[in-house]
Amino acid sequence: MNYLIKPLTQGFGAEIFNFEMAEGLNENLTQELIETWNKAGGLIVVHNLNLSSKQHISLSKHFGPLFGDPKEDPLQDTVSRYIHPDHPEIYRVSNQVSKDGIPRGRKGAGTYWHSDVSFRERPAQASLLHAKTIPPVGGDTIFADQAAAYDALSDGMKDLLAPLFAWHDFEVAARTQYSKPVVVENDMNGANCARHPLIRTKPETGRKSLFVNPGFTSHIDGLDANESKAILDFLYQHSTQPQFLYRHRWAEKDLLIWDNRSLMHFAVMDYPDNEPRYMERCTVIGERPV
Numbered sequence: 140m141n142y143l144i145k146p147l148t149q150g151f152g153a154e155i156f157n158f159e160m161a162e163g164l165n166e167n168l169t170q171e172l173i174e175t176w177n178k179a180g181g182l183i184v185v186h187n188l189n190l191s192s193k194q195h196i197s198l199s200k201h202f203g204p205l206f207g208d209p210k211e212d213p214l215q216d217t218v219s220r221y222i223h224p225d226h227p228e229i230y231r232v233s234n235q236v237s238k239d240g241i242p243r244g245r246k247g248a249g250t251y252w253h254s255d256v257s258f259r260e261r262p263a264q265a266s267l268l269h270a271k272t273i274p275p276v277g278g279d280t281i282f283a284d285q286a287a288a289y290d291a292l293s294d295g296m297k298d299l300l301a302p303l304f305a306w307h308d309f310e311v312a313a314r315t316q317y318s319k320p321v322v323v324e325n326d327m328n329g330a331n332c333a334r335h336p337l338i339r340t341k342p343e344t345g346r347k348s349l350f351v352n353p354g355f356t357s358h359i360d361g362l363d364a365n366e367s368k369a370i371l372d373f374l375y376q377h378s379t380q381p382q383f384l385y386r387h388r389w390a391e392k393d394l395l396i397w398d399n400r401s402l403m404h405f406a407v408m409d410y411p412d413n414e415p416r417y418m419e420r421c422t423v424i425g426e427r428p429v
């Protein structure tokens with residue numbers, strides 16, 4: 140197939156043009172896509188892809204098991220109202236509301252630096268987000284390469300961080316990012332809280348990444364609150380410098396596939412309510428970070 144791959148930045152990301160998926164899924168093509176994704180540091184933008192929800196799910200399953208699959212764990216209860224009514228594997232992001240006041244998806248999802256579902260024992264690996272309807276301008280998503288951010292640290296800092304673990308807790312986002320009535324209290328009973336190494340290694344490539352994020356990380360295990368805050372603040376400032384970033388301006392039918400193990404992302408919410416936005420996301424369950 141004659142599709143075209145172009146790099147998005149010097150460091151990470153690739154965009155793919157003229158990618159066509161035949162009826163059903165071609166195994167070779169899917170494997171090529173995953174290889175390209177790994178080579179591009181875990182971020183690809185596939186343009187102009189007309190995927191049905193079913194095709195989206197079936198492509199996503201090539202990356203691994205999905206949150207919401209009947210045999211797997213769902214996402215946290217707080218977002219269950221945003222799950223697609225016919226497809227439990229699909230989480231919907233939207234600013235649209237039906238006539239009876241039911242949101243079509245989560246509005247303002249991820250408007251802070253985070254790595255999807257990092258508060259679970261097995262956090263998200265790939266997220267596959269497909270744009271169905273987007274505003275003419277605005278609603279960009281920014282990605283920060285946490286492998287490059289790790290590489291850029293001094294050897295002394297790498298040694299300091301290597302033995303450390305941090306706690307990731309949905310409660311951090313529930314407190315700051317969700318309105319109180321929306322949060323399901325059950326999500327705070329420990330099932331959405333996990334301890335992960337500060338530095339994790341991607342098994343497929345052996346590459347190390349920083350793995351903390353302001354959205355969900357509560358503190359570094361075993362340190363004083365002030366010590367923990369000083370290190371985390373430094374890492375957040377360090378890892379979101381412009382040389383580690385790619386800002387995606389969405390086009391309809393874009394499919395973005397990012398690796399939450401080595402990238403943080405930030406959804407910019409700068410578009411008005413009267414400009415409809417609707418996206419569908421499948422989220423792959425990853426391995427326990429090591």
Ligand SMILES: [Fe+2]
Nearest residue numbers: 249254255404
């Ligand atoms: Fe996200």
